[in-house]
Amino acid sequence: MEVFEAHERAGGGLRSEPLFDSEVVHDICAAVHPMAPVSPFLRTLGLEAHGVRLLHSPAAYAHPLAGGRAAVAWRDLEATCAELGRDGRRWRRLMLPLARRSGDVVDLMLSTQRTPPSPRALAVLAPRLPAHALRAGGGLRTEAARALLTGVAAHGIGPIPSPATAAVALLLGHLAHTTGRPVPEGGSGAVAAVMTARLERLGGRVHTGVRVDDLRDLPARRITMLDVSPRELARIAPLPPGYRRLLARYRYGPGAAKADFPVDGPIPWTDRRLAAAATVHLGGEHGTAAEIARAERETARGARTDRPYIILVDPAAADPSRAVRGRRPVWAYAHVPHGDTRDPVAMIRAAVETHAPGFGDTVLAERGLSAARLGAYNANYVGGDIACGTMSVWQTLARPVPRWNPYRTPLPGTWLCSSATPPGPSVHGMCGYHAATAALAELGR
Template sequence: MTDAAVVGSGPNGLAAALTLARAGLAVEVFEAHERPGGGLRTEALFDSEVFHDICAAVHPMAPVSPFMRSLRLHEQGVRMMRAPAAYAHPLLGGRAAVAWNDLDATCADLGRDGERWRHLMLPLMERSEAVVRLMLSTQRTVPPLRALNALVPRMPVHALRLGGSLRTGAGRALLAGVAAHGIGRLPSPAAAAVSLLLGHLAHTSGWPVPQGGSGAVAAVMAAEIEKLGGRIHTGVRIDSLQDLPSGRRITMLDVSPRELARIAPLPDGYRARLSRYRYGPGAAKADFLVDGEIPWTDRRLSQTATIHLAGVGGTAAEVARAEALTARGAYAERPYVIVVDPAAADPARAVRGRRPVWAYAHVPNGDTRDPLPVIRASIEAHAPGFADTVIAERGMSAARLGEYNANYVGGDIASGAMTLWQTFARPVARWNPYRTPVPGTWLCSSATPPGPSVHGMCGYHAAAAALKENGLSAGL
């Protein structure tokens, strides 16, 4: 007999399934693709020995997420690997701003902005546990006082002014590059929250990559689910809740609001509210197999796995301009680009000198253009000769990314626009955002709090709420 059915095996679907299985329920997971993992898939695209992350590659939330910590990845043979720097941002003239793992080194590099950077990040670092607990909560609990003490003095200026209190071009660009992970207009409250969260983690637990690729994390979750008696069915597309096993008490849906409306018999009022859910800009992806290190003009860029690119000179204003165009559905000739070089943190990812290079460009939702030319040119501008190192390449438009993963509507990898309203009202405004009007049916995707990133907490919170309603508890 099946106690619970889970649709979708992305990180939140697997987190929900594992939370239910740990509580003693018989769980079945249904995944449309041939392999589980959703945004945590790793494949050999061009070379049988070189593995590329298909969606998520860098995981700053994994070391600090309560759910992810419960996996004890290191004990399962998966190390979270860190390069010397968390991220970097190339600037005009062949130089770069670098967020080193070490706060002192970063401050020294930023010159006149060094003490301002310290004043911004150190209080967040000292209260990091409370800040993370707030950011990864259901957004329905009393905020920890320590988190408020760190965030309240800093949020307004960063929500209202690009670069916040920073004054130099390097400092402002370094922070703007992080804020743009929020995928929307800059400055904004949502972008400020993203920059403060990810920015301070750069100097604590870092921005690591999983040893061997993101698929290793999904494999650990899947193995524990099966060890607890759960079953994972792949290659099974669910078109209606009636396709799921009968007699189940709980149904968990790791799907987008659009997919929820497609497969569930929702009442008209809830369906109408769900139809007003807004999706954000898309991501268009490029994968490269390259021979040797990327020939960055500033060689320090080889010491980080994550590089932010924008415009001609990489200024904060250029980041904001590109994000504003994209947010209103216009195409930026030089969009914001995130480049990931996993081998900078995990050298074993480079085999016989060949290494995977991963990149996203922010583009209008549903954009059908091949991103390869613009991404290749963006890298080449700061790494002359990069094109000559490329052995093989593949581009995936935002539209195609949305077809690959139904949760990424139009290529929206955040599963919904990251506006102030939708930060709290995901997917609709209600006290319990996970419960749907269909009895026993819960939404557990990134379209629920606390939102996107690989932390598993959307799945955990949804499963915990379902267990509570059934007189059971979820432990962490």
């Protein structure tokens, strides 16, 4: 087994590095891992058996609102409902059945999307998806509850409302109250280290700093697994014209623009409960569901907004070891139009300052990556699209091409296993898991 990695260090989106000094470790891409406790592939790694603890902040995520208020999704469902007032009962009715059938829901969402769904998963999803696919916030009435749900739906990186973002809201929303949204102790690089060590124990080898520009340059092999975007696949592989035309129809979505800050001390949130969450969603002038939905729609159609949706991560809220003598890493990204060239630092700092006056005074340094620069840094992030393809209904079900086996390419023994294949983006490893399962099944025939 030979792995070729373009970067000088293995791990891809799971790398962690001391960006500004030798002590404070920043996650380069992924930082929070709601799929880690539930993904069938990641469970086989036995992270905790290899010394990687998944740590939780008291709140799974939170959302600041106007007037110094905040909505908080606590790990404890009842604590969350108690703070949502007249929407507490509605939140419970929405999330509790999903939590009780969580295994069935996760299995469906992380499947190949090519087999009949579990009747149990359909029974719990079918009554809930339509309302959230048709209007932001579904049937919730209070701004706090609507913002909580819309903020988590926006992880789908696309227009809100839509069937794809509704599915994301129900998946990540209920997991907040079951297995939570953990961070790996010490940073995401710890997960990549376990995967690399497992590969090497099996006799494999990782070659870093090697960019593959033509598959024909690789050593002889029986199986080729490609964790690349459809655009990169078309660039490096001698594909037949028909398949190349199908790949050319693949569409990429909005970009992400990322900012990293080492800060001196906790973020000075006006509502101190926000400090209990490693993940905080921000958006719009007042943080309302309508503002976030409008920003996501505008971004998806390529229009710039000065108040985009932002995900902020403060890993030390879950993992105190990430704070070194009071200094801690803070990571945030904004959803921006595809290929956007703006440096996001000032925009993100201003959004945080709205709800944490004095945040700028705690910032010791800063680094910004526009969507365009993110796309240049990683060929899979076309135009800064970290989802490796827009999550429309059609492209969710038929990514990367409309074929029964979406992983197999026309080239003998060559398989695609990136987030452009089912079940799509997020750190769950299931794209590779399904592709490898299909490849090994064919090899054994």
